[in-house]
Amino acid sequence: MQVKIVIGTIAFMLTMIILGYAALREPERLEHFTHAREGRTIETGAKIYIDNCSTCHGVAAKAEECYDAGGELTGCQGVPLNSYWLVCGDQPEQLVNARFEGTKEQFIERTIAAGRSGTVMPAWAAQFGGPFRDDQVKDVAAYVLNFADDDFCSVEPSRFAWPEAVADLLVMDTEEFTAVPGDPENGAELYASTYGCSSCHGTIDEPGSNTQGPWLGDIAEVGATRVEGQTAAQYVYASILNPDAFIAPDCPNGPCTSPSAMSAGFGSRIGANSPQDMIDLLVYLVGE
Numbered sequence: 001m002q003v004k005i006v007i008g009t010i011a012f013m014l015t016m017i018i019l020g021y022a023a024l025r026e027p028e029r030l031e032h033f034t035h036a037r038e039g040r041t042i043e044t045g046a047k048i049y050i051d052n053c054s055t056c057h058g059v060a061a062k063a064e065e066c067y068d069a070g071g072e073l074t075g076c077q078g079v080p081l082n083s084y085w086l087v088c089g090d091q092p093e094q095l096v097n098a099r100f101e102g103t104k105e106q107f108i109e110r111t112i113a114a115g116r117s118g119t120v121m122p123a124w125a126a127q128f129g130g131p132f133r134d135d136q137v138k139d140v141a142a143y144v145l146n147f148a149d150d151d152f153c154s155v156e157p158s159r160f161a162w163p164e165a166v167a168d169l170l171v172m173d174t175e176e177f178t179a180v181p182g183d184p185e186n187g188a189e190l191y192a193s194t195y196g197c198s199s200c201h202g203t204i205d206e207p208g209s210n211t212q213g214p215w216l217g218d219i220a221e222v223g224a225t226r227v228e229g230q231t232a233a234q235y236v237y238a239s240i241l242n243p244d245a246f247i248a249p250d251c252p253n254g255p256c257t258s259p260s261a262m263s264a265g266f267g268s269r270i271g272a273n274s275p276q277d278m279i280d281l282l283v284y285l286v287g288e
């Protein structure tokens with residue numbers, strides 16, 4: 001009898017120790033599991049990215065190097081996703097520019113799911129007529145969000161300080177940037193591909209090809225009439241840097257809406273790539 005009680009007690013205590021140990025390890029095990037799952041999500045997302053998004057958003061999502069389906073180097077139609085302004089901090093600048101109220105996760109998932117109407121960014125979620133299930137949208141969003149690592153986000157990229165007057169930009173000669181005369185051919189390429197202006201404004205030689213913003217084929221004349229005291233070049237320059245400064249009257253589907261449907265992020269983007277791009281765009285659009 002005594003022996004049975006002793007054995008029973010020891011067995012009970014052993015069971016408790018084993019259970020207790022397992023309980024103690026549980027959070028660690030769960031965390032490990034979560035990491036493994038996150039890792040898989042990002043990996044799946046990376047594959048989805050390469051197959052579906054890299055033609056526009058480019059190698060490593062930098063929108064610098066894009067290849068078409070045949071493997072030929074083409075211009076990038078998309079914007080950088082591997083971008084400080086999209087993924088770093090709680091309220092990255094792109095959310096602010098888009099006046100989005102919510103988290104960056106929501107912003108990125110929603111943009112992927114619904115696309116951007118009026119631009120070439122397609123809707124991807126089945127709910128919006130796209131090919132992806134919700135978990136695939138989440139996976140590719142996780143891939144994008146994964147660019148926000150501590151190293152990448154620790155230094156804010158330097159911002160080019162755009163002068164107020166376009167005339168000052170055209171003759172700028174500082175340590176940071178020396179202006180050279182604009183190249184309209186490169187301007188055309190920037191307009192159509194690098195910055196995707198044509199996805200909203202249409203092609204310059206085809207009136208009516210614009211889908212969201214005004215057609216810009218006659219902006220060299222019209223631009224000079226928009227704001228008292230501004231030349232066409234100054235007006236176009238100011239419109240790119242701050243679309244809300246003046247809202248154009250007529251958009252393809254009625255009056256242009258305020259705030260502007262045009263992103264306020266072009267200034268940072270062009271400044272980060274090369275301020276010369278602005279000069280090339282201007283020479284292409286207004287000839288100076």
Ligand code: HEC
Pocket residue numbers: 048049052053054055056057077078079080081086094108111112116119120121122124140141144196199263
């Ligand atoms: C046909 C070209 C194209 C393809 C393919 C494409 N995108 Fe885009 N995407 C764009 C363009 C252009 C924009 C910018 C739209 C604008 O002007 O607001 C954009 C914007 C975005 C944005 C918002 C970025 C920001 O800074 O606001 C995200 C996120 C995004 N795309 C993710 C994706 C993902 C993920 C895929 C693949 C599943 C994808 N895109 C495929 C063209 C494309």
Ligand code: HEC
Pocket residue numbers: 118119191195196197198199200201212213214216219222226235236239240243244246247248249251256257260261262263266281
């Ligand atoms: C997402 C669509 C979109 C993209 C991309 C876009 N814009 Fe716009 N843009 C608009 C809309 C909408 C307006 C009209 C509202 C306003 O005045 O801001 C506009 C207005 C303008 C105007 C003033 C037009 C006028 O008739 O007064 C200029 C100039 C302009 N954009 C240049 C550009 C350039 C250059 C790019 C590329 C670097 C670009 N936009 C990219 C949508 C876009």
